[in-house]
Every structure is written in C-alpha cells, then in structure tokens.
Amino acid sequence: MAEALILPTGEAIAARRRFLVLRKLAHHNSFRIGFVIVLLMVVAAILAPVITGLDPTAMRIRFRFRPPSAEFPFGTDQFGRDLLTRVLYGAQLSLWIGLAVAVLSAVVGAAVGVLSAQYRRLDSLLMRIMDALMAAPAILLAIGLGAALGPQTHSVIIALAVAYIPRTARIVRASALVTRELEFIEAARVSGASSVRIMFRHLLPNATGPLLVQSTFVFAYAILAEAALSFLGIGPPPPEPSWGNIIAEGRDFAVQSWWIMLFPGIAISLAALGMNLLGDGLRDVLDPRLKVES
Amino acid sequence: MSTPLAAPLLEIEDLTVRFRTDNGWMTAVDHVSLQVGEGEALGIVGESGSGKSVTALSILRLHAAATTRLPTGRIIYGGRDLLTLPARQMRAIRGGEIAMIFQDPMSSLNPVLTISDQIGESLRLHQGVDKATARKRAIELLELVRIPDAARRVDEYPHRLSGGMRQRVMIAIAIACRPKVLIADEPTTALDVTIQAQILDLLRDLQQELGMSVILITHDMGVIAEFARRVMVMYAGRVVETAPVSALFRAPMHPYTDGLLSAIPKLDVDVGRLPAIPGSIPDPTAVIPGCRYSPRCPMVQESCVREAPALLPAGPEREARCPPRVAQWAAARESAA
C-alpha cells in the first residue's frame, strides 16, 4: 500500500502514457514507413504458398538460368527453381531468424543487465564476461560459434544471439543503474520491497524503451549477418532457401545470371531498411536523446 | 507610442514576434514599444510566457530562426533598424555595441574552451587584438568582475567554476568591448540568493563605471526595486504598464502590477499567506478580443472584455493599459487641481 503511494506511475497513468506513445508513433514518418515495409514483408512471407503455387525446392532443369520474365518474375537459378518462390520462402526463414535473434538477445541481455545492476557482486563477473564476448567483432564470434554448432538454422540463431547479448545487456544495465538511483527505488526498498520485486516491477519496465529500440536494430543486423554467414558457408543449409544462401549459391553464376543474386539482396536490404526505420521511430518517440549502439 | 525620452539610445517600435507551435501560430510579443536612454537602467518584468525574453532576444535577432516568422516593427539603434540590418553589420553590433547575458550560467559557457579563449574571442572579433593582448585584457576583465586569482582562473575551463563565478565570466565577456547597451535576461534567477545580491551589485557598479545602458529582465519585483530606474511590466506579450520604479511601487496603475507587488514578501508586515494571482496566463495561441488580463482581473468591467484597451498616458514617463485605472488617476488629478 505504501509502495503504491510512492510510485510515480500508477496503473492508470501508465496506461495513458502508453496510449500517448502509440499516438506519437502513429504520426512519426519514419516509423510509419518502416512499419508498412515490415508488415508487407511479413504478410508476403506468410502468404508465400498462396502467392506462388510452386515448390521452392523443386528442381526443373529445363528452366535453368532463365532471366526475369512474366512467367518467372525473378528468374530461375542453376537448378531451374523459381526465384520469386525461393525469395518468398526465404523471407519466412530469414525473418524468423531475425526475430528469434532479437528476442533471444533481448531476453538474455535484459536478464543479465538487470541482474548486474541489482546485485553488485554479480556485476563484476557478468560484465567481465560480457566484455570478453565483445573483445572480438560480433560477426567473428558468430562465425566461430556458427561453425562450431554446425550448419543449421538454430546454430545461426544461437551464434548471432550470443554475439548481441553483451551489447543488449550493456544498454539494459545502463538504464537499470539510472533507475536505481531514482528516489522512488529507495522508497520502495525502505517499504520492504524485495530485490526481485524491484527488478521486475521497476528496473525492467523502465528499461523496455531502450531495450525495444535496441532489439529492432538487432533484428536488422541479424538479417544482414545471416546473409553474410550463409555466404561463408555457415548458415541454414540448402535446399531450404534463406536470403543468404540463395545469394551464396548464386555467387558462382553472378556474371551470367546476375538476377540470382540481385533479388534476395534487395529483399535483405528492404527488410533491414524497414527495421532501421522502425527503430529510428521508436527511438525518437521513446527517448529522443538515446544514442544507440548497433 | 510610448512617452518620448530625450534622444533614446535604443528604441523598439511596435515589435511583433510570432512563433509556430504544434497548436498553430502564437504571438509571443504583441506590438511592444520601449525606449532606453543613454546610461539608463530599464527593467522589464513579467512572469514566464509574458514575452519579455523574446523581446530581448529580438534586439539582437537571436531567436530560433526556424520557427519564427520575421518580426514586424522596428528596432532603432544608431539611426539604423536592427531588424533589417545585413548579417555582417548585425554581427558587428552583437557583442560590440549591444551585449547580452543569459539566465543559466552553467550552460551558457562552452565547456571545451578556456575562459581566456571565450573572453578573448570577443576582443579579437571586435577590436582585432592579438592573442597575447587578448589574454592580458581577459585577466583585467576578470578582475573587474571581481573574480579572485584572475591570472590563474583565466586559463581554466568553465566546469571548474561555480555558478556565480561563471555568471561573472559571462558579464566579463559581455562588457569586454565596452558595449553601449547590456541586456541581462534573468541574470540572477539561477543563482543562490546571496550570490544574486553580489551579481546585482556588480552590475550596478559596472553600469555606473562604464556608463552603459542596462536592460534587466526579471520576474522578481525585488530585483527591479534594487536595480532599475524605470520599469516596463509585460503580460501575455503586451506591455501593460511603464513607469519610473518609485512611482510604480507607490501607486501602480494596473491590476496585474498590483498582483506582482503584493506577492513580494515584506519584512515588516506579516501578511499571513502570500497572495497569489488566481488563474494562469492565457493560452498563447488563443485570440482574446478584450483585455488579456480580464479573466483574472479583480476589477474587471464589461468594457474590458468587449474591446482591447490601448496604452494610455498616465503622468510623466508613465503609461498604463487599463482605462478604468487611468480614468481614476485622471479624475483624482482633476479634483486635486
């Protein structure tokens, strides 16, 4: 009871703030464009079987290396597979990977960040480990882990997530440390709130803004990174298409059949662009002074 | 038109400044006129949102260009209209002839440049002195504004100085080139009370020593009483009263001035609770047909709400925008005559 009086945001005030935030987002240009782009891609990915009736892995050697045409809007690859179909199905996989990496790094990163901020003894240990993970460039760590875990979809997800957890953790920790210094935390503690309660009811909710912004950028980077990993031979294995492995397979035929590489690359760029715009919008609305590390 | 002074040094004629906000255009300054004589101390007083700061910023054309429509009216200095002056000549006037100090000394100084550099910049810009001379003069200026250990301080960075000292540095920068006019926008508001008194003393002494005109902007009537000879009261973008300070304190002629004066805590009278003016300033984008103060005025009449009152002469160097009160004064003078 005493805690409820001391907290600056009651339930009603929090709800109204959320509504105001949503309204601001709806008016923000970058956010709107990004949201539309991402929405269209997600819908296209989900509706892939409806849009094209073809099987992305079906090889029809008769139709190999066809340039873009009415019958094959994106052309065909070296096995005669329709590229439009492959890119659409690839969207399913690549977007899924992006989402999984973003969510995983957000969850684990938030846990690490909040725990470090709350328990000072854990802080040194956790932050040392995070620093160690950041001592190598993210992509390098992902390459190593990805190779270690084998060429499968989940290896890529775990590898990229591990590479981004320290960066997310740092952001959540920074936010949590600031929140901790605010007076109402002192008041909550004095009125008997346990550490766990403080973490869940105060530190975590106040960090959702920066966390959300960071996660959208992680999503964008994961899509780009998955492509790079597939290009290096570490990633979702054929024949299931991902945007990255379509490019990887098409590299050898780049000179004569440029369309194999072009369209998945455009798809990747579009998805990353959409997510970046989304992230910009979120950042401007949730905290205009946030300096984001991607 | 305001009461004419003999040969004013700086004159603002019918200035109107409008800003674009999320809710539409707002008039921050509405047909404001004022005059400052040579060596005179003029105070501009009003609450937040009265337009006093915007008026001051307009003199040096320092308002944010992006959201401001070009101000209408004239600001006459040295026979020229500052509002239409070409940029290069305006820059020569800024700091050289008319200088300004601002409210928050903590953020008004550049954190990555030394004190010497920041004072010296003014000197090098307007007087073309070299770096070594500039530094020497900077030390002299720091001593003039009463900063102890000036020779050491001059090479330091602003973050090493307290708020009061930073404000002194701001003053030193402002008077470096012996300007004719110093505009001080709430110079003591962000400082401790004891430091406030010191800064005001310093400003007063400097004003007399250098023969500068000073325009002091504040919301604090106490500061006006200490410092200014004449005062202009602003409300919601309009001038509501102008008078010599002693006359104003003795016999105010606008209900708003009454409110401001009664809010000053007095040592000798126990008023119980300090009276506050009920209500708040009007929405700046709203257009009010009659007197802007009428919603809060304790003596409002029907004529006040119907038509906007004009600024009426009310004695030597006095004007007031309250027909009922001016009429009262005129009647009293009649009967005394």
Added chain:
Amino acid sequence: MYRGILIRLSQAVPVLLIFAVMVFMLMHLLPGDPAVAIAGPDAPEEAVQRIREQLGLDRPLMVQLLEWFAHLAVGNFGESLVLKQSVLSAVIERLPVTLSLSFISLVITLPLGIGLGVVAAYWRNSWIDSFVMLTALLGVSLPAFWVGVLSVLLFSVHLGWFPPSGYVPLSEGVWPWFAALIQPAVVLALFQIGFLARITRSAMLDVMDQDFIRTARAKGVDEWTTVAKHAFRNTLIPVVTVLGITLSLLVGGSVVIEQVFALPGIGRLIVQGILARDYPVVQGTMLLFGFAFVLINILVDIIYTIVDPRVRYG
C-alpha cells in the same frame, strides 16, 4: 596519465583471460578432427592417431589449455596445423593486407561519416538533411558483401576499371596497390559511414540546441566559426565514444569483405582456419584481435580525455 593506462591494462587482463578460454573452448567445440583432415580421408586409423599424438590433440583439454597459456607467456603462439608455418608468421605475413584495407577504409569513413552528420544537422529538416540521412540509412541497410559482389560485376567485369580481386603490395607501386583496394575499402566503409553519420547528426543536433551556441552568436561570432569551433568540438565528444565500436565494426566487416575480394588478410586467415579446424591459428589470431581491441579501447579513452576537458585529471 600513464598510471591510468597501466590500470586499464591490468583491468583488461582478466577479460582477455576469459576471452582466451572462451576461444579455446569454442575451437574444441568444432566438430571434425583436424588430424583426420591432415592425414587425409583414406589414412588408416594408426596414422591419424600418430598425428594426433604428434600435435598433442589426444591429451585432456585442461592440459592442452594450460600448455597453450604456458606457450603464450613466452610469446609462442603455436604452429598452424594446416599451413606450414608458425601462427605468428602467418599473421605477420597477412597483416599488411588487412592494415592497408582498414587504413584506406578509415580514411574514407571518418571525414565522410562525421562530415555528412554535421551537414545534415546544420541544415536540419531541409532536403539536404533528408538526402544525407537517406544515404546513411541505405548504408546501414545494404549487406556489404552483396554490394561488394555487385560492385565487382559493374566496375571490374563490366567497366574494367579496377581488378576484381586480389591484393597488390605497395612495393609494386602506389596506384596498383590502391586500385586493388579501393573497391573493397569503399564497400567496407558504407556501413561505417552510415553509422557515424547518424550518430554525428544526433550529437550535433543536441549541441546546436545548447545555450553556449546562443552565447557565441550573441558575441557576434559568424556562422562558420560557430559551427566549426564551438559546435563541432562538442559534437566530437559523443562521437569519440563510439569510435571503438566503429573500429570493431570495421574489422568485422573486413573479415567478410576479404572473402569477397579474395584478399589474403587476417580475416581470411581466421575464416579459413575455422573452416579447416586449424586450432592454433584461430586461437592465436582471435587472441591477437582481442588484445588489439583492448589497446584500441584504451587509445579511444585517451582521445576522449583530450577532447573533453571535463574528464581530465587535475
């Protein structure tokens, strides 16, 4: 100041230790046996086992780890399992390539990235701002290696302006060296420029809104000096803090770009080492990366104290 550096170095030691152990564990997680790869697919089991013993791969992991540390202590980074040379010499051979690439890329990135950000901020909300920010957005959204391949298609294959791949050492002439590196360097720089431009714009906008900018104008300082002297130096402060990240992104990007353009640099060394299960090479090189990163961070900290007088001691 030197004390500060020593303190930071000593703080970095536990981090590097954890990092080294992580890399070691990572390598031994890799499926596939290097002994088999070396012996060949048809070699009999005894031959493979002999190679294993020779390379010390059959001993318990802890022992291998401690042995590695012991060697490191005297500066021995081990021998490559695949290439016939020590890890150190393999790295030294390839260092010039990666350094050249990074150098040219950095020279392009820093002025363009920061400059574009400043321009966009100064003319905020104008078409200049929109254009610059759109370009920056594209920079961080386009996959670098894809742009690289397309660039080779256009500029090397189609137009024949630059070589499509390979490295030309400086000793063979400045122009050939430069011509071979310019494409990969530009492609590499795209992401960094976009990243820096966005951050710089944001920092500059914050600075331009500060009171001391108004003070400068009130003194009669002209626009150019206001921006270049008063605003820019303050903008650098937050930008310097992301310098370390920018460099890390640069190095990461170069790993992939070296593959695309077949540049025999350290990035390529690592990737091939990972794919070939060449433990010593990967462990040694990663460790060197980590150490270099620590040094870079310390350097960035020093630059930061130069740029921001509030952070200096005394």
